[in-house]
Amino acid sequence: MLIAHDTNGLPVEAARDLPAGAFSCPACDGSMLLKRGQVKVPHFAHMPGTECWSEAESVSHLRSKNLLAEKFRQLGYDVQLEETYRDQGRRVDVAVTIPAWDRGSRVAVEVQDSAIDVETMKARTRIDRSLGFIGTLWVFTDKRAKVLLDVTGADIEVRIPNEMLWVDHRYRQGVFVLDLDAAAVWNIELGPPHVRISEWYDGDGYGQSSAYVPRTIRCPIRHAADFTLTSTPGRYPNEWAVVFARRRL
Structure with a gap:
């Protein structure tokens, strides 16, 4: 921690x-x-032998959170690392308050360094909204999304994990990948439109059941982004998708 x-x-x-x-x-x-x-x-x-619901994390996960906090602070955002909510069993990796937005809007930034169940992602997103965050931004490390960084633009088939499919399906913004050594962030567009598995949603836009199957796609496209956060209307009423802004060429 x-x-x-x-x-x-x-x-x-x-x-x-x-x-x-x-x-x-x-x-x-x-x-x-x-x-x-x-x-x-x-x-x-x-201390050895301590039991705690808060998970231990990899070195790359810790480095990613430190890098994000540093970059956000340079932009003038108010940042709290590992903001913990005991009653909800939730620890937000990086909680960001953006003073320039309406009433200092808050964003939960979640770093994903390993595989995660889609239902867990939905639950965390739901909790974040209940805590007052306007949105949850999922960021994959270059370890978890290495294959996407390696083959972007190439005519090679890539198998996309469930959690990345869900992020792309829900927010329609591709996925965001953090390149730790370069201290950079990339927006990966998952190539031509691919078949998305149907899912039943309730009134708040949260799936009740899912049938996501890892899909194979060709030619994902990599766009340079920066650490400036921006927002766009989400797929559902009263929902916002928070994303990294693409760099202007």
Whole structure:
């Protein structure tokens, strides 16, 4: 984890110059150790044997959250890493408040570094809206979406995982991939229109059942984007799709 509570119960970031002290987990109140090193990302870790609903994360996941927070802050956004909501069992990877938007609109940015069940994504999106976020922006790491970065523009068939199909289907904006080493973000358009599996939606636009099957497509197209967040009307009433703005050529 990148965030812990100090002895006053206030959130502190592992990457900051912190004095020695006791730290606790925002999710379970368990004691945490601050770990720093030459190679690893500064982070907090639970004491051995601690049980907590908050998941452990990969190095690339931690690096991705740090990079996003840095880029958003450079743009003047108010950023809170790992904003935790205990009652909902939810930890938002990067919570962003954009002062220039209506009443300081808040966006939940979720980094995806591994496979995830589509129903879990729907549940998290639903919780985020209930918490007052205007939208959830899903960002895939270059580890999870490596195949898309490797073959964009080539006449090669690519198998698209369920979670990426769902993001493209729901928001119709392609998928966003974070290139960690280049500190860049890409918008991947999933090639020509492909067959999308039907899904029944309720009045709020949340699927009740799904039959997504990984699809094979050709020639995904890569567009350079920047870290500026913008919004566009979603597929359903009172819903907004939050995206990274494409770079102007």
